[in-house]
Amino acid sequence: MTSTIPTIHLTAFTAISTHSDADRVDTGQALVAALHRYGFARVTGHGLAKDDVDQAFRCNQKLFDLPFADKMKAPHPPGPFPHRGYSGTDQSAAPPSADAVGNPSRKMSDLRESYEVGSEEDDQQQNIWLPEETLPGFRTDAMSLYEKLAGIGSVLLSAISVGLGLDEREHGALEQLASRRHSQLRFLHYPAVSRARLQSGVFERLPAHNDWGSLTMLFQDENGGLELRDPQTEEFIHAEPEEGTLVLNIGDMLGRFTNDYLRSAVHQVVVPSPDTATDERGIPARRSIAFFVGPVPSYTVATLPRFVSPENPGRYDPVRFDEYGAVVSKYHYQVGNI
Numbered sequence: 001m002t003s004t005i006p007t008i009h010l011t012a013f014t015a016i017s018t019h020s021d022a023d024r025v026d027t028g029q030a031l032v033a034a035l036h037r038y039g040f041a042r043v044t045g046h047g048l049a050k051d052d053v054d055q056a057f058r059c060n061q062k063l064f065d066l067p068f069a070d071k072m073k074a075p076h077p078p079g080p081f082p083h084r085g086y087s088g089t090d091q092s093a094a095p096p097s098a099d100a101v102g103n104p105s106r107k108m109s110d111l112r113e114s115y116e117v118g119s120e121e122d123d124q125q126q127n128i129w130l131p132e133e134t135l136p137g138f139r140t141d142a143m144s145l146y147e148k149l150a151g152i153g154s155v156l157l158s159a160i161s162v163g164l165g166l167d168e169r170e171h172g173a174l175e176q177l178a179s180r181r182h183s184q185l186r187f188l189h190y191p192a193v194s195r196a197r198l199q200s201g202v203f204e205r206l207p208a209h210n211d212w213g214s215l216t217m218l219f220q221d222e223n224g225g226l227e228l229r230d231p232q233t234e235e236f237i238h239a240e241p242e243e244g245t246l247v248l249n250i251g252d253m254l255g256r257f258t259n260d261y262l263r264s265a266v267h268q269v270v271v272p273s274p275d276t277a278t279d280e281r282g283i284p285a286r287r288s289i290a291f292f293v294g295p296v297p298s299y300t301v302a303t304l305p306r307f308v309s310p311e312n313p314g315r316y317d318p319v320r321f322d323e324y325g326a327v328v329s330k331y332h333y334q335v336g337n338i
């Protein structure tokens, strides 16, 4: 693996008064260059305070540490929609037999649990909450995190707009790709993997996929595993966890909007190689928090004319975000990716 993930310092956009317009153009262009070349970047100076990140991971831990029966008080409904509440399997149940371990049809959810949250003002999907007494403060904390991350999503889009040099009309179209009421916050927990299970083969915790929104911000704990595919070499690059850094990746909507000038990034979460399992018990658990920025569901995403030319014909027809999401999420649900 030769490539490294570029790091962009966003302070020109998050500490406005101490930076000039020229700084913002430099930052925007550096961000766009990274997203054009790779479809992803690390971002520092994003404006989410360390305390907020720590609090978010405490929330993640308390949530998934609950007994399975408690987590099932807010179950994700069957099917991909609404994409809200808890998905996972009972980790305390008997581990699968050796046969089941080698069986590729085993549900991926054995290796992952998640909890999805949206805006309280989302008119399409309602949140599914645990009873307050089951996890006091979770609802308030999750909503506060949602709002902060939605704000950072808008800042990132502004930086992209400056970097692309969009005019006012084009900027208006880009802004439609981020709806504060229709984005999604996802808490993820990948349980520890025992030595016995590791020896049965290395598998993904989350198979390779693209996100279908506009862009995704990802915070991960110190236990790595996230890999992003370099679109030129097609090699996966390991995103080594770094404190204070989020990993930004482009989703399908921004890919379509820019005719792939900004590339929707293929990414996955792998179980670290068994050789790295210094712990007798195997590979430790991993936690992450993803925030998916997306358009209003009824919005039709069309490629900006500036990205289309006779040499570079348009690759995509306009598509309504909800119609696109319905097809893609149904697929992901069927294969067990969500």
Ligand SMILES: O=C(O)CCC(=O)C(=O)O
Pocket: 186, 188, 206, 211, 218, 220, 226, 267, 268, 269, 288, 289, 290
């Ligand atoms: O957990 C991670 O690092 C990645 C999560 C992810 O890609 C997703 O939820 O779409």
Ligand SMILES: [Fe+2]
Pocket: 209, 210, 211, 216, 267
């Ligand atoms: Fe993803």
